[in-house]
Amino acid sequence: MNHFSRRHFLKLTASFGAGLVVAAAGGCSSHVVFIARSRTPEPSPRDEDPMLGWVLITPEGDVRVAVASSEMGQGVYSNLAMLVAEELDVDFARVRPVPAPVAKQFSNPKMFGGQITGGSTSTAGYWQPMREAGATARALLLKAAAARWNVSVDQLKTDQGQVLHPNGKRLSYGELAQEASQLDPPWSVKLKSPKSFRLIGQPVPRSDTPPKTRGEPIFGVDVRRPNMVHAAIRHAPAFQGQVKKVVNQKAIEKRPEVLAVIVAERWVAVVATHWWQAQRALDALELVFTTEGRPAPSTSDQRLILLKALDDHGKRDLKGEKRALDLEYEVPFLDHATMSPMNCTAHVTDTSCDVWVPTQAQTASRAAAAEAAGLDSDQVQIHTTYLGGGFGRRSETDFVTQAVTIAKKVKRPVKLIWTRSETTQHGAYRPAVISRFQVALDEENRPHRWYNQMAMPNIFAFKQPKIPDFVWGMTGDFIGLDGAKNPPYATGSKDVDSLGVDLHTPLGYWRAVGHSHNGFFVECVVDELAHLAGEDPVAFRRRFYDDHPRHRAVLDALDNLAKWSQPRPKGHHLGVAVHESFGSVVGQVVELSVSAQKVVTLHRIWCVIDCGFVVNPDTVKSQMEGGIVYGLSAATRGEITLKDGAVEQSSFHDYPIMSMHEIPPIDIKILTSGDSPTGVGETSLPPIAPAVANALFHATQQRIRRLPFSRAGFSQWRAGPDFS
Amino acid sequence: MKLKFTLNGEATSVEADGEMPILWLLRDVLALQGTKFGCGMGQCGACTVHLEGQAMRSCVVPCQVLEGRSLTTIEGLGSGRLHPLQEAWIAEEVPQCGYCQPGQIMAAAALLAREPNPTDAMISEQMTNLCRCGTYPRIRRGIHRAAKALRDEKP
Ligand code: FES
Ligand code: FES
Numbered sequence: 001m002n003h004f005s006r007r008h009f010l011k012l013t014a015s016f017g018a019g020l021v022v023a024a025a026g027g028c029s030s031h032v033v034f035i036a037r038s039r040t041p042e043p044s045p046r047d048e049d050p051m052l053g054w055v056l057i058t059p060e061g062d063v064r065v066a067v068a069s070s071e072m073g074q075g076v077y078s079n080l081a082m083l084v085a086e087e088l089d090v091d092f093a094r095v096r097p098v099p100a101p102v103a104k105q106f107s108n109p110k111m112f113g114g115q116i117t118g119g120s121t122s123t124a125g126y127w128q129p130m131r132e133a134g135a136t137a138r139a140l141l142l143k144a145a146a147a148r149w150n151v152s153v154d155q156l157k158t159d160q161g162q163v164l165h166p167n168g169k170r171l172s173y174g175e176l177a178q179e180a181s182q183l184d185p186p187w188s189v190k191l192k193s194p195k196s197f198r199l200i201g202q203p204v205p206r207s208d209t210p211p212k213t214r215g216e217p218i219f220g221v222d223v224r225r226p227n228m229v230h231a232a233i234r235h236a237p238a239f240q241g242q243v244k245k246v247v248n249q250k251a252i253e254k255r256p257e258v259l260a261v262i263v264a265e266r267w268v269a270v271v272a273t274h275w276w277q278a279q280r281a282l283d284a285l286e287l288v289f290t291t292e293g294r295p296a297p298s299t300s301d302q303r304l305i306l307l308k309a310l311d312d313h314g315k316r317d318l319k320g321e322k323r324a325l326d327l328e329y330e331v332p333f334l335d336h337a338t339m340s341p342m343n344c345t346a347h348v349t350d351t352s353c354d355v356w357v358p359t360q361a362q363t364a365s366r367a368a369a370a371e372a373a374g375l376d377s378d379q380v381q382i383h384t385t386y387l388g389g390g391f392g393r394r395s396e397t398d399f400v401t402q403a404v405t406i407a408k409k410v411k412r413p414v415k416l417i418w419t420r421s422e423t424t425q426h427g428a429y430r431p432a433v434i435s436r437f438q439v440a441l442d443e444e445n446r447p448h449r450w451y452n453q454m455a456m457p458n459i460f461a462f463k464q465p466k467i468p469d470f471v472w473g474m475t476g477d478f479i480g481l482d483g484a485k486n487p488p489y490a491t492g493s494k495d496v497d498s499l500g501v502d503l504h505t506p507l508g509y510w511r512a513v514g515h516s517h518n519g520f521f522v523e524c525v526v527d528e529l530a531h532l533a534g535e536d537p538v539a540f541r542r543r544f545y546d547d548h549p550r551h552r553a554v555l556d557a558l559d560n561l562a563k564w565s566q567p568r569p570k571g572h573h574l575g576v577a578v579h580e581s582f583g584s585v586v587g588q589v590v591e592l593s594v595s596a597q598k599v600v601t602l603h604r605i606w607c608v609i610d611c612g613f614v615v616n617p618d619t620v621k622s623q624m625e626g627g628i629v630y631g632l633s634a635a636t637r638g639e640i641t642l643k644d645g646a647v648e649q650s651s652f653h654d655y656p657i658m659s660m661h662e663i664p665p666i667d668i669k670i671l672t673s674g675d676s677p678t679g680v681g682e683t684s685l686p687p688i689a690p691a692v693a694n695a696l697f698h699a700t701q702q703r704i705r706r707l708p709f710s711r712a713g714f715s716q717w718r719a720g721p722d723f724s
Numbered sequence: 725m726k727l728k729f730t731l732n733g734e735a736t737s738v739e740a741d742g743e744m745p746i747l748w749l750l751r752d753v754l755a756l757q758g759t760k761f762g763c764g765m766g767q768c769g770a771c772t773v774h775l776e777g778q779a780m781r782s783c784v785v786p787c788q789v790l791e792g793r794s795l796t797t798i799e800g801l802g803s804g805r806l807h808p809l810q811e812a813w814i815a816e817e818v819p820q821c822g823y824c825q826p827g828q829i830m831a832a833a834a835l836l837a838r839e840p841n842p843t844d845a846m847i848s849e850q851m852t853n854l855c856r857c858g859t860y861p862r863i864r865r866g867i868h869r870a871a872k873a874l875r876d877e878k879p
Binding site: 071072073074075203205206208209210212213214215216217218219221222224230274275276277337338339340341386387388389390391417419420618619622623625626627628629630651652653657658659660661663665666718719720721723 | 760762817858
């Protein structure tokens with residue numbers, strides 16, 4: 001321990017002979033100064049060297065910025081690099097984001113000190129440290145120039161990668177990097193005021209876009225290492241199942257292209273020269289799995305278990321209430337269905353383990369790899385690739401453990417790729433939930449009693465089985481309750497709680513997590529209340545937003561944007577929802593029509609977000625679009641069902657997602673309400689299901705309280721006809 | 725078997741198991757990895773390439789059909805410069821994770837080759853590749869933008 005503040009910056013020159021590297025000292029909770037150590041003795045930074053500081057400036061003036069968050073589509077490589085570039089005052093075209101290795105100083109300040117991309121926290125979490133890193137580097141460059149010219153720092157300015165002397169002389173950052181790297185960093189730096197931002201707030205083009213149109217970025221499945229072989233895998237189908245017997249192992253092992261058949265407790269892998277050969281050999285294996293143990297109940301039984309838990313818990317007495325709701329809302333298990341199947345590449349030697357992995361959880365991946373390899377954490381190097389979708393699924397480490405286990409056996413680099421069906425059937429599922437609402441309106445049409453009792457499996461308890469049950473009794477399932485706890489509408493007596501029910505199904509963090517269901521429940525219930533009160537759904541909500549200025553601003557902007565009160569073509573109906581999650585407020589209006597055959601046409605969607613402060617408005621818009629489409633897939637048709645303890649779905653034909661012809665134009669408006677950014681990536685998902693459900697009610701008078709809508713016969717969707 | 729075909733405009737010959745799907749021949753044998761594996765069942769389109777100019781889902785077609793034919797992948801689209809679709813994709817900032825995008829662009833290129841001025845209805849009907857990140861509105865705009873650029877280019 002020492003007395004440096006956590007914001008102290010330390011220069012690092014040991015690993016990169018020339019050039020300036022600026023590192024943050026300490027992690028988010030630790031106060032230990034980090035000392036750089038290079039794994040390779042070469043003095044110059046090479047692409048494969050782990051970058052241990054936040055910022056590196058080469059003598060040529062190129063800038064590399066370590067990005068600790070994973071790029072899974074949200075634009076974080078560019079956006080976090082922008083934060084550094086803004087304060088450093090450098091041409092953004094010279095800035096290259098580089099995935100950070102696992103190291104304490106890169107921990108996400110908003111994610112319990114680990115390197116995790118989740119909770120919509122990347123921009124919000126790194127907002128301060130990355131701007132400070134840029135400002136520190138700039139201060140050192142100014143100091144170096146002042147020394148060179150023998151003037152005081154106050155007389156100098158910077159401009160896009162150069163330091164300016166009052167008499168017009170200039171020195172580029174590259175020319176100064178070496179000298180700057182010898183100086184002591186300042187104790188503190190002053191950050192720019194938002195008014196003088198040049199990059200932040202602009203729709204800066206993403207640096208990963210052009211390569212992505214040429215198929216160049218290296219995703220996990222694209223990793224190639226010298227001497228690499230390929231692995232395919234099959235799990236025991238039932239969650240509790242194990243591998244009992246591999247009947248023809250010897251015969252398969254004799255195939256010339258097969259290097260190994262590896263049998264673990266819950267899975268079998270085949271290693272071969274090419275992946276397709278490995279998969280073909282795996283398909284030819286005769287596998288027998290155990291059926292002992294306690295299988296996960298079937299979907300219909302799971303429902304009964306949840307309902308029974310609610311009934312055993314008992315209801316509130318709403319006697320004497322004239323206008324009250326007493327009903328249940330319900331959602332199913334969901335899979336992430338990332339476009340890229342699960343995969344991981346590993347190379348294990350007696351003293352080292354290298355893992356190339358599309359992961360949202362570098363710290364946890366390193367621990368999983370170390371355990372599987374039988375090595376210490378610091379012998380493991382995690383190389384983060386591009387992610388072909390994350391959505392929470394890639395915060396798991398099952399594929400890391402498997403790849404390392406296989407690589408250790410075959411003593412060569414191995415790339416493991418799951419099939420689509422393995423990916424669908426061995427996921428980390430969003431829990432099924434049943435949520436009972438007992439809500440009553442008072443004389444003034446205010447919900448003066450708000451009782452919301454949920455029954456659902458507890459994700460965090462599943463992940464941390466060592467936490468004793470009584471703890472959950474005290475804290476409640478705070479993740480499952482996210483977005484239900486404090487609805488703005490509950491103005492009187494309120495009781496919101498969740499019963500943890502184990503359904504013996506693997507659980508995970510799915511985009512928006514607790515908000516993914518609670519947004520649906522609460523915003524549908526509010527619409528039901530507005531109907532009960534005989535009020536307009538927008539006007540009704542607005543009455544409860546006096547103490548919620550951000551909700552109010554979002555709703556007003558949405559009202560304007562969607563022209564809520566304006567007449568619509570015959571047969572068109574609107575639905576609205578507003579939900580706060582991850583520090584942001586998002587509201588949406590959906591316009592749709594329904595044919596006699598229950599074909600739903602989505603005409604247009606309007607979306608307003610207040611995300612505090614905007615770093616890149618275009619990536620915010622992308623994320624709004626993405627979350628809406630993702631949420632529509634779930635709301636309209638998404639459902640993972642279980643039979644014989646195993647998942648019934650296997651690919652996009654039985655776990656379908658939205659496609660082009662179903663997505664209408666989406667109009668987006670961004671509001672700001674402060675000087676630091678709040679969450680974006682998950683926030684547009686919660687309102688879309690209730691906005692559609694509410695519009696469907698206005699169109700059909702049918703209240704759909706159980707997702708997906710396909711269960712209620714709305715299984716055909718389309719968009720248009722106007723796409724402008 | 726020994727396969728001889730034209731790959732991105734160049735004569736290619738390669739030794740391969742004729743049953744291996746084109747996708748895996750490209751990715752694992754020829755090291756052209758822009759073509760992606762999404763489902764392996766012809767459902768998502770991440771593996772879309774052009775066989776004799778026609779869009780095709782390469783994960784379900786054995787590579788023996790390549791014999792004597794011409795195959796174009798994302799790496800060979802645009803011959804030397806960016807295809808107008810790639811330029812439009814950049815202008816519209818289409819990709820999110822980017823995994824489906826090579827397939828989307830190949831599917832869109834085949835559409836534009838058939839139909840230089842596609843209507844929204846045609847795009848809805850013929851762009852059946854899946855995108856889990858939900859880039860559909862931008863793909864639609866990208867196609868219109870590229871179509872216009874192509875029309876403007878022609879005298
Ligand atoms: S990978 Fe070929 S269609 Fe999905
Ligand atoms: S951009 Fe991620 S799947 Fe399409």
